[in-house]
Amino acid sequence: MARDKENKKKNEWLDWIKALLLAFGLAFLVRMFLFAPIIxxxxxxxxxxxxxxxxxxxxxxxxxxxxxxxxxxxxxxxxxxxxxxxxxxxxxxxxxxxxxxxxxxxxxxxxxxxxxxxxxxxxxxxxxxxxxxxxxxxxxxxxxxxxxxxxxxxxxxxxxxxxxxxxxxxxxxxxxxxxxxxxxxxxxxxxxx
Structure with a gap:
């Protein structure tokens, strides 16, 4: 039971890390190839x-x-x-x-x-x-x-x-x-x- 909770928490953290990496990757691609800010x-x-x-x-x-x-x-x-x-x-x-x-x-x-x-x-x-x-x-x-x-x-x-x-x-x-x-x-x- 405790091990299941521990695995679930670990999977949750991995999901968050994957989501963040994906978001940063998409932001990088958009910034690099599609749109960029300028002042x-x-x-x-x-x-x-x-x-x-x-x-x-x-x-x-x-x-x-x-x-x-x-x-x-x-x-x-x-x-x-x-x-x-x-x-x-x-x-x-x-x-x-x-x-x-x-x-x-x-x-x-x-x-x-x-x-x-x-x-x-x-x-x-x-x-x-x-x-x-x-x-x-x-x-x-x-x-x-x-x-x-x-x-x-x-x-x-x-x-x-x-x-x-x-x-x-x-x-x-x-x-x-x-x-x-x-x-x-x-x-x-x-x-x-």
Missing amino acids: VEGPSMFPTLHDRDQMIVNKLSYTIGEPERFDIVVFHAPTQKDFIKRIIALPGEHVAVEDNTLYINGEEVEEPFLNEQKENLQSYQTLTNDFTLEQLPGNYDVVPEGHVFVLGDNRSNSTDSRMIGVVPMEELVGEASFVYWPFDRIHLIGKGE
Whole structure:
């Protein structure tokens, strides 16, 4: 009788240990291959994202799909940490900005996420300094295959493709689309936002 109780208790402990190991294993797999948290550092994506916003990065998005214009992505930067920026141009596209207007392959492209910033500009201010892809690191005519061109939404305070060049797609960690902290900023982020 006492031995049965002892075995039952031992089996209970083994069941708990198995359950915990399974939970940790699943959490590790989810974190490693599907989703990961990231904390926004700095003002480069303001006003879309704020410094210290905490987000979930969908690592699976580019395993099963391709990046799209205006996706907000996390990528391994040439420095020690990951960056978070917005995809502006895709492989095979020419990018330029003139008088605060984005041009892809010579055609004007609306950036609705910048409307509020553009409305608040004084006549003497510039949101994005003029540039063409040829003037930037790499001296490309078009974004090369397997790469994307990224910019921060806070164009005057962002280290992005204007300084670091185009980003290889294999450096993309995933798409950031959900802010979960702070509570008053919880929301999904759309492409045009």
